[in-house]
Amino acid sequence: MHLHITDEISVQLFKDILRKCPKLQAIDLQIYNTMIYSFDLFCGLNLKEIKISILLPASKTINNDLIFLTETNPNLEKLDLDVTVKYGNLLNYGVHLQLEDDTIRQILNQSRNLKKLAFRNCSVSSKGFTSCGINLGLTEFTISNSDLFDDNGIECITIHAKNLLVLEILECNNITDKSIASIAKNCPRLLCLSIYHPHVGVQITNESLMAIANACKYLKKLYWRFRSKNRNTMDSGVIAIAESCRYLVKISFDKNVDIGDLSLSSIAANCFFLREASFSGCYGITLKGVKTFISSCIWLEKLDCSFCEGIIDDDSPSVSKIKSNELKETIHENEGNKDTHEHFDNREDGCVQDTSNVAMSYTDPLTENVFIRHYDNEQGAGFRVHSHIKYLSLKACRLLSTVHILTLFELCPDLREFDWAINTKMDINDIPLELLVIILSYIPQNELYHTISRVCRHWNKLSILPDFWRTFFYDDLSKIPRSSSEKYSKMENRVAHIRNIQNFIQDLSITRTGIQDIKNSKSDIVFSNLKHLHIPDEING
Structure with missing residues (x-):
């Protein structure tokens, strides 16, 4: 049984919950008040998984509590601790709780079954691990925001944890090439490696990436990120990763500014299982490289190329099928119909794409x-063959025109979310007409009919463009439980809408009741371009 508590509760209520859950094995607590700073309540529960996110006053320590916690839960398999230090009423994210070396040593000695260990926002020294001197059963280890943790700690963990599969080292200033060399030497079965370095210098170079490529061939997730611009990672390192680690599913090379199109080409040619990729802040990447990458990685679902200054307009012509002037002409033609914009106040669902x-x-x-x-x-x-990207970010790529963005959209027919935030004050109607039409094409017909057309006059005109209404389903209004007068008003609006789009419809699905509604309206509706007609069987009840 797994207990997850995110809201603030009283000590008594927490005791009652624990008393009524005798078979509890895992607990996940987010503590934002002084409810529990002593872990006496966990005594005797024999938990296997403990995850605690705690807000701790600066004057408080939990070293003895952690020792007691692991001592009273000898079968503990997962311990995840995330601590935020509080000074009075202020949160201080720059100062982290310091765990003593003896605390780390006793936790490891007492929890011989421990497989997953995470110290987040805790200042942990390497001496606590080097003084332990036992083989560790860890398969996952995470440490973040610890300035005292260095190469010796990584070397000790990788040597004594022979089954390590997941390793995350986040914002630890003293990690250098020596740590990466230890990982490559001792962890050939590693599946996930996450490095996030807060500073740029000679600590981690391209040689480290080459070492990982040569040793860790089974990697599925690789995050090689930096907070500031990093010029130590080259295309050669990324190419080595791509050619060696062919099972990669997720990759991130954020802020490695010298990575370019050669890296993207190699990844696309070798990593057939790739689902998510992030190259934020990689200045060497160009629009041509992005197009090739999207076209080659057809199973890719998320791509982040934000802040890539090399993504600018190229000389390739637009292949957009929808031209701006054609759209404008279509809109003006629709304006000629007198009944086009008169009956859009009340609508019903029932239209499908x-x-x-x-x-x-x-x-x-x-x-x-x-x-x-x-x-x-x-x-x-x-x-x-086409791409399956659902999320694409080109945030802050200021020199990329809408014409070339349209070419990217054509490569991504499954696209659902696009981030191109340049000016946060941009109005929705400032979006080019071609982009707006593509966005509206993903909206169900019932929303076009019921919602979009009522936003403004401009959107009203767009909502009845012919391409949106090639296929149309007329909902049976008699199934809607409303008063007869209201139903009659809705029917009038539906018939008026059909009159506006009657010449666009090529595939029509309509119930017999719908046909009768149109006949009763005495309107002169003629589907002149109709090619397919479907009348579904009506089921009573």
């Missing part, structure tokens, strides 16, 4: 190439 195209994955068993089999009702079956 075009579902004529179906995509299925296909893997060639010989070449291991992955394709997308794309079925089209009109054009027949065929193959089309």
Whole structure:
């Protein structure tokens, strides 16, 4: 049983909860008041997993509490401690709780079954680990914001923890190439390595990345990030990682400013399982490199290229199918219809997007190439390979025009979120018309009909563009439990809308009741371009 408490509760209530949960094995507490600073309440529970996020006054220490905690829970397998120091009413994120060397030594000696250990925002010295002198069963180790932790601590952990699979070293100033060399030498089975260095210098160089590439071939997650600009990482190191660690699923090389298109090309050519990639602040990356990367990594779902100053307009022509002048002409043509904008006040759900195209994955068993089999009702079956990116960030890429952004959108038909924040004061209507239409194309028809058209006159015109209404489903209004007068008003609005889009509809799904509604309205609706008609069976009850 796992207990997760995020709200502030009283000591008595906490005791009652523990008393009624005799089989409790894991507990996750976020403590923001003085409810529990002594861990006496955990005595005798024989917990296997303990995760505590605590807000601690500067005058308080928990060294004895931690020793008592591990002593009374001998079967502990996971200990995750996150401490924020508080001075009066102020939080001080620059000062961290110091854990004594003897505390670390006793925790490791008393918890021989410990597999996951994390000290977050705790000042931990390497001496606590080097003085332990026992083999560790750790598979996951995380340490962050500890200036006292250095290469000796990493070397000790990697030597004595033979089964280490996950290692996270975050914002520890004294970590150098020596630590990375120890990881490469002693942890060949490592699956996840996360390095986040707060300062840039000669501490961690490209040679460290090469060492990881040569030794840790089974890596699935690699985070090689820096707070400030780092010029020690080169394309050669990233290429070595890509060619050696072919099982990578997530990578991050944020603030490695000298990484360029060669790195992206190598990753795309070798890392077939990649799902998430981040190259924020890598100045050597260009628009051409991003296009190639997106086109090659078809299973990639998230890509962050924010603050990449090299991503600027190139000379490649736009391949956008939707031209700005064509959109404007279409809007002006729609304005000629007198009934276009008169009955949009009250709407009902029931419109759906075009579902004529179906995509299925296909893997060639010989070449291991992955394709997308794309079925089209009109054009027949065929193959089309495309990217599956759902999130793309080009934040602060100021010299990239909307024309080239459109070319990226065409490479990402599954895109759901795009971050291009340049001017936070930009109005939504300042977005170029082509981008706005692409955004609206992802909105369900019922929302176009019921919500988008009522935002403003401009959006009202956009909401009835022909491409949005090739396929249309008329909802059975008789199933909506409303008064007859209100239902009649809704029906009038629906019929008026159909009159506006009648010449655009090619595939129509309508119930018999819907047909009767149109007949009763005595409107002169004619679907002149209709190609497919579907009348679903009506089920009573």
